[in-house]
Amino acid sequence: MAQKHERNQEASVYIGNLDDRVTDAMIWELMVQAGPVTNVHLPKDRITMSTQGYGFCEFQTAEDADYAVKVMNMVKLFGKPIRLNKSAQGGSRHDVGARLFVGNLDPEVDEKLLFDTFAMFGSVVEVKLTGRVGFVSYSGFDEADVAIREMDGQYLLNKPIRVSYAFKKDARGERHGSAAERLLAKGQ
Numbered sequence: 001m002a003q004k005h006e007r008n009q010e011a012s013v014y015i016g017n018l019d020d021r022v023t024d025a026m027i028w029e030l031m032v033q034a035g036p037v038t039n040v041h042l043p044k045d046r047i048t049m050s051t052q053g054y055g056f057c058e059f060q061t062a063e064d065a066d067y068a069v070k071v072m073n074m075v076k077l078f079g080k081p082i083r084l085n086k087s088a089q090g091g092s093r094h095d096v097g098a099r100l101f102v103g104n105l106d107p108e109v110d111e112k113l114l115f116d117t118f119a120m121f122g123s124v125v126e127v128k129l130t131g132r133v134g135f136v137s138y139s140g141f142d143e144a145d146v147a148i149r150e151m152d153g154q155y156l157l158n159k160p161i162r163v164s165y166a167f168k169k170d171a172r173g174e175r176h177g178s179a180a181e182r183l184l185a186k187g188q
Contacts (some may be wrong), residue, residue, distance in 0.1 A: 010062040011038075013069055014085045016054045018042070019078035024055075026077065031057045034071055036066025074112040081111045085125060097145040097181040101166040102134040106157035109134070117156060121147040135166055141182050 015027065024040045031037050059065045073142060074081040102114065106124035111134075115127045118136045122143025128135045138144040146164070152163040165177035 008038075008058055010086075011060065011065045012056050012058045012086070013065050014054065015057060016083040016085075018051060018053050018055060018082060019080050020050050020053070021078055022051060027055060027057055030075070030077070031059070031068055031072065034059070034068035036060040040169060070120055074115050081115075083126070097168075097176040097178075098138040098141045099166045099176045100136045100138070100144055100147060101162075101164050102151075103162040104159050105129075105131070105132040105134055105161060106159045107132060108157050113156070118147055118151070121150065141177060144177065 013031075018027075022042070024042050027042065027064075028037055028040045031040070035096070036059060037057060038060055039058040040055065041057075042051045044051055055180075056060070057065075057068070059068060069086060072082070073084040076082070096167045100118075102118075104113075109129070111127050111129045114129060114134045114136065115124055118124055118127070118138075123139040124136060125139050126135075126137040136145070136147070148163050151161065153160055165175040168174050169177055
């Protein structure tokens with residue numbers, strides 16, 4: 001039986017939005033440009049043996065992992081921008097509710113431009129783009145508040161954008177950013 005590798009969480013990054021054709025070797029070759037890599041793991045479907053669209057890369061040090069997140073996030077592989085986050089921070093970051101709606105986007109805006117623009121205000125954990133509408137999730141509400149204040153009505157390329165808290169998926173007409181949601185996020 002194969003020996004399990006004990007992953008160093010502080011030196012590991014989560015890599016998401018991977019194309020099905022991406023292999024462990026490709027990730028290794030890409031990430032080694034940011035620092036010494038000790039392990040790459042792309043979970044595979046047990047039946048089809050295809051990758052599941054995400055994986056993990058472990059570096060020798062936490063500093064190398066931090067650097068990789070800065071320089072490799074949104075790099076395109078097979079035309080898809082990959083997303084990197086420090087894996088030690090876990091999935092709960094996505095659950096705080098600091099999710100913004102960005103509307104009236106110029107057709108030329110892509111995920112990388114959206115990410116780069118909103119990363120000026122704090123730690124962006126996720127960016128999604130659907131047509132001329134985008135969603136940006138931050139790791140905290142303070143960052144999201146600043147982004148709304150600074151970006152609502154500003155021009156991105158040739159159009160003034162609208163920025164507000166996004167509507168919750170599971171609640172009718174209720175937006176993220178409520179006082180109750182902020183209190184819950186502080187308790188995490």
